[in-house]
Amino acid sequence: MTDVLNSLILLLVAAIAYGTPLLFGTLGEILTEKSGNLNLGVEGIMFMGGAIGLGGMFYFEKLTGITSYPLAVLIALLAAFLAGALASLIFSFLTITLRTSQNVTGLALAIFGTGVGQFAGEMMRIRVGGYVSLSLELTNALPASPFPQALQDIPYIGKLLFGNSIFFYLGILAAVLMHLFLKKTRKGLYLRAVGENPSTADSAGISVTRYKYLATVVGGGLSAIGGVVYIITTAGCTWNNEGLSGVGWLAVALVIFCLWRPLSALWGSVLFGALMILYMRLQLPFIPTELYKILPYVVTVIVLILSSLRNNKEKQPPEGLGLAYFREDR
Amino acid sequence: MGIGPYGYSYNERMVYLEYAIELRGITKRFGPVVANDGIDLGLARGEILALLGENGSGKTTLMNMLAGIYLPDEGRILADGRPISIRSPRDAYAHGIGMIHQHYKLVDVFTAAENIVLGMEGEKKLDIKKANARVREICERYGFDIDPEKKVYDMSVSEKQTVEIVKVLYRSAEILILDEPTAVLTPQETDRLFAILRKMREDNKAIVIITHKLNEVMAISDKVAVLRKGKYIGTVNTAETDPHALTDMMVGRSVTLNIDRPLNPDRAERLRVSGLTVFDHEHVKKLDGVGFTALGGEILGVAGIAGSGQKELLEAIAGLCPVARGSITYLPPEGGADELVGRTPMQIRKKGVSLAFIPEDRLGMGLVGSMGMTGNMMLRSWRRGSGPFVKRKQPRDLANKVLNDLEVVTPGIEFPVRKLSGGNVQKVLVGREIASSPSVLMTAYAVRGLDINTSYTIYNLMTEQKMKGTAVIFVGEDLDVLLELCDRILVLCGGKVSGVVDARTATKEEIGLLMTSVGGKEGA
Numbered sequence: 001m002t003d004v005l006n007s008l009i010l011l012l013v014a015a016i017a018y019g020t021p022l023l024f025g026t027l028g029e030i031l032t033e034k035s036g037n038l039n040l041g042v043e044g045i046m047f048m049g050g051a052i053g054l055g056g057m058f059y060f061e062k063l064t065g066i067t068s069y070p071l072a073v074l075i076a077l078l079a080a081f082l083a084g085a086l087a088s089l090i091f092s093f094l095t096i097t098l099r100t101s102q103n104v105t106g107l108a109l110a111i112f113g114t115g116v117g118q119f120a121g122e123m124m125r126i127r128v129g130g131y132v133s134l135s136l137e138l139t140n141a142l143p144a145s146p147f148p149q150a151l152q153d154i155p156y157i158g159k160l161l162f163g164n165s166i167f168f169y170l171g172i173l174a175a176v177l178m179h180l181f182l183k184k185t186r187k188g189l190y191l192r193a194v195g196e197n198p199s200t201a202d203s204a205g206i207s208v209t210r211y212k213y214l215a216t217v218v219g220g221g222l223s224a225i226g227g228v229v230y231i232i233t234t235a236g237c238t239w240n241n242e243g244l245s246g247v248g249w250l251a252v253a254l255v256i257f258c259l260w261r262p263l264s265a266l267w268g269s270v271l272f273g274a275l276m277i278l279y280m281r282l283q284l285p286f287i288p289t290e291l292y293k294i295l296p297y298v299v300t301v302i303v304l305i306l307s308s309l310r311n312n313k314e315k316q317p318p319e320g321l322g323l324a325y326f327r328e329d330r
Numbered sequence: 331m332g333i334g335p336y337g338y339s340y341n342e343r344m345v346y347l348e349y350a351i352e353l354r355g356i357t358k359r360f361g362p363v364v365a366n367d368g369i370d371l372g373l374a375r376g377e378i379l380a381l382l383g384e385n386g387s388g389k390t391t392l393m394n395m396l397a398g399i400y401l402p403d404e405g406r407i408l409a410d411g412r413p414i415s416i417r418s419p420r421d422a423y424a425h426g427i428g429m430i431h432q433h434y435k436l437v438d439v440f441t442a443a444e445n446i447v448l449g450m451e452g453e454k455k456l457d458i459k460k461a462n463a464r465v466r467e468i469c470e471r472y473g474f475d476i477d478p479e480k481k482v483y484d485m486s487v488s489e490k491q492t493v494e495i496v497k498v499l500y501r502s503a504e505i506l507i508l509d510e511p512t513a514v515l516t517p518q519e520t521d522r523l524f525a526i527l528r529k530m531r532e533d534n535k536a537i538v539i540i541t542h543k544l545n546e547v548m549a550i551s552d553k554v555a556v557l558r559k560g561k562y563i564g565t566v567n568t569a570e571t572d573p574h575a576l577t578d579m580m581v582g583r584s585v586t587l588n589i590d591r592p593l594n595p596d597r598a599e600r601l602r603v604s605g606l607t608v609f610d611h612e613h614v615k616k617l618d619g620v621g622f623t624a625l626g627g628e629i630l631g632v633a634g635i636a637g638s639g640q641k642e643l644l645e646a647i648a649g650l651c652p653v654a655r656g657s658i659t660y661l662p663p664e665g666g667a668d669e670l671v672g673r674t675p676m677q678i679r680k681k682g683v684s685l686a687f688i689p690e691d692r693l694g695m696g697l698v699g700s701m702g703m704t705g706n707m708m709l710r711s712w713r714r715g716s717g718p719f720v721k722r723k724q725p726r727d728l729a730n731k732v733l734n735d736l737e738v739v740t741p742g743i744e745f746p747v748r749k750l751s752g753g754n755v756q757k758v759l760v761g762r763e764i765a766s767s768p769s770v771l772m773t774a775y776a777v778r779g780l781d782i783n784t785s786y787t788i789y790n791l792m793t794e795q796k797m798k799g800t801a802v803i804f805v806g807e808d809l810d811v812l813l814e815l816c817d818r819i820l821v822l823c824g825g826k827v828s829g830v831v832d833a834r835t836a837t838k839e840e841i842g843l844l845m846t847s848v849g850g851k852e853g854a
Contacts, residue, residue: 186452186454189444190449192440193448196438196439200435201437201449203399203431204448205418206448316439
């Protein structure tokens with residue numbers, strides 16, 4: 001009995017580690033989509049966030065010689081956020097100002113960002129000769145829990161509640177803040193109005209362009225943090241060209257899965273994290289691992305079918321999602 | 331009658347005190363089209379002004395300039411005698427002007443109160459309880475019946491309208507403009523709305539209702555301002571006028587157009603419609619027991635205020651919209667009778683019932699903008715070919731024929747039709763429909779936005795078809811054109827047939843009255 005419970009806890013802890021990058025990717029995309037922008041470039045944004053976040057930490061440590069856990073966390077978050085924000089700024093300019101198709105632009109950004117991330121990562125690797133890696137101290141500290149060992153040693157719940165990386169707790173904070181922003185503040189209401197019905201928002205005197213830009217840029221930055229979190233928590237703080245592939249797409253699927261709700265993203269990302277690693281933990285004979293890997297997508301499809309069958313107005317995507325707004329289109 | 335605010339000799343200061351908002355010489359152009367031509371109008375507090383006019387007379391455009399949607403090209407707007415400029419809806423609210431548009435601007439997944447506070451300045455934290463309380467307070471004061479916490483998607487049309495009105499009152503508007511507020515309401519809901527409007531009048535607010543329903547004008551307004559084709563005709567006191575006088579002001583004198591109208595002696599019944607009832611997506615009845623016959627060798631005009639069911643009528647005949655009740659019988663020239671209800675558009679088209687539907691955006695239905703004339707011709711003929719490859723020769727010949735016969739101005743038949751001028755696009759569309767030599771040809775707004783000469787080309791094409799024995803159904807907006815082009819005119823009002831008149835003897839006033847009231851009962 002204890003064995004089952006223990007392995008379940010271990011699975012959950014691992015699921016959280018794999019789910020944390022998804023959590024950031026999804027939260028960012030929820031914010032973006034709440035403004036009516038469908039940014040399919042999350043995959044590229046996360047690649048950029050991963051490579052540039054890692055690069056930031058690596059060069060900071062190398063150039064200054066300072067090995068500091070809090071500074072490294074801060075630099076990782078900041079560098080990744082800026083990279084993602086910049087990529088989303090390009091996306092915003094194209095789709096909001098120039099009103100290009102969001103689907104096409106998003107796909108282009110996914111390809112572009114993946115390329116930029118791989119290029120930056122690879123360049124760093126060649127320059128260093130070998131592979132990019134942080135000091136052993138940081139590599140061990142970053143994915144570890146920020147809480148004292150005593151807390152983690154509480155039977156069963158200690159590991160689960162206090163044994164995760166700092167990024168998971170930051171992710172929870174971000175999700176709660178985003179929930180409060182969207183539901184309880186005036187600006188949040190206006191942002192949702194922009195995503196639902198931009199012409200109504202416009203005629204109410206809300207600047208549709210400003211809200212869309214801000215939400216998309218901040219959302220892209222958040223998604224990009226997911227990239228660097230992935231590198232830190234699951235890739236051992238080294239760059240690997242293929243490591244991040246598919247995570248961004250999963251984040252896009254997860255947005256649909258959790259019906260555009262930041263709080264649902266919390267358990268949704270852990271569930272998706274579990275589905276991602278299930279093949280390592282639960283091997284069934286004759287079932288190839290590839291089948292396991294499609295599980296998150298299968299679940300998303302089922303959720304999509306169920307939510308459209310129920311035809312519940314509250315569980316639909318923002319009505320203006322994916323559509324460019326042009327005031328004179330009346 | 332026909333005297334504007336400037337027809338009276340007046341003391342300027344008195345006018346300043348009298349009018350909350352005054353428009354002076356307002357002109358608005360959209361490209362070459364003059365939507366409003368030097369209009370003067372005054373809105374007084376404690377008064378309900380009805381702004382009356384046919385479709386396209388510029389009522390909504392004029393009011394949109396007060397609401398901050400459009401900017402006037404010329405003229406001034408005065409608020410309590412001081413010139414103001416209204417550049418956005420926000421500016422309009424700042425001056426106490428609120429407009430309730432015909433298409434409600436509401437977010438479906440928000441509650442009433444959330445919609446009402448949208449865009450307002452205020453504290454960062456959204457105090458929805460406070461907003462709910464204020465909404466309830468306003469509702470109590472004016473006798474509205476809405477729950478501030480109800481979601482918009484659960485609301486009826488009338489409730490949505492109430493939310494829009496409360497939204498305006500919440501912003502402490504003193505001047506309310508309602509654009510065709512009764513168009514979507516039931517008679518009971520209309521009565522309730524009018525009671526509310528009267529209450530607001532007692533509250534010393536200035537109210538404008540844009541309408542073309544004469545009975546409502548008589549019922550609710552204190553004064554009536556009439557626009558016709560973008561021009562201001564005059565303002566009269568409702569108590570001193572009657573629907574006939576207002577119709578005269580609204581439609582004006584007949585203009586002679588000299589459209590050639592030969593009589594085709596060979597007329598035969600081609601289409602028999604009876605009891606046709608159609609509902610739209612929102613289960614609103616769009617056609618209600620419509621019955622008529624269309625004869626081969628005649629042009630049957632269809633008149634009516636926009637949205638009276640013209641579009642649904644044509645689409646029902648073409649098989650594009652589902653028929654709830656009634657029958658549409660097609661009587662081919664070679665004899666026999668065919669029921670069209672339940673057939674697919676393709677089957678109906680094959681029988682020779684052709685629809686050249688020209689919607690508001692000409693390229694929306696019927697043509698593919700980025701393809702040339704040849705490609706667009708092929709959209710009708712591709713079924714004729716066999717094998718996997720398209721044959722371009724026939725459609726190319728047809729395109730050339732349309733090009734020459736109708737004098738389409740284009741750099742070439744492969745030139746994207748999107749880039750042609752409106753008139754030429756129309757010619758391509760009508761030319762293609764005619765080329766299939768249909769026995770029933772339906773057109774809607776075939777001359778919308780066209781210049782005079784091109785319009786005449788289209789009229790002549792219709793007449794040519796009629797002389798060949800085709801039954802032409804011509805949905806039009808301009809009564810002068812309908813009276814001179816058609817043989818008979820079917821008048822629709824609120825989805826019902828309010829009359830069929832002989833276009834050779836009918837008068838514009840007669841049709842005008844039929845358009846605004848079923849059987850002349852309501853308005854007259």
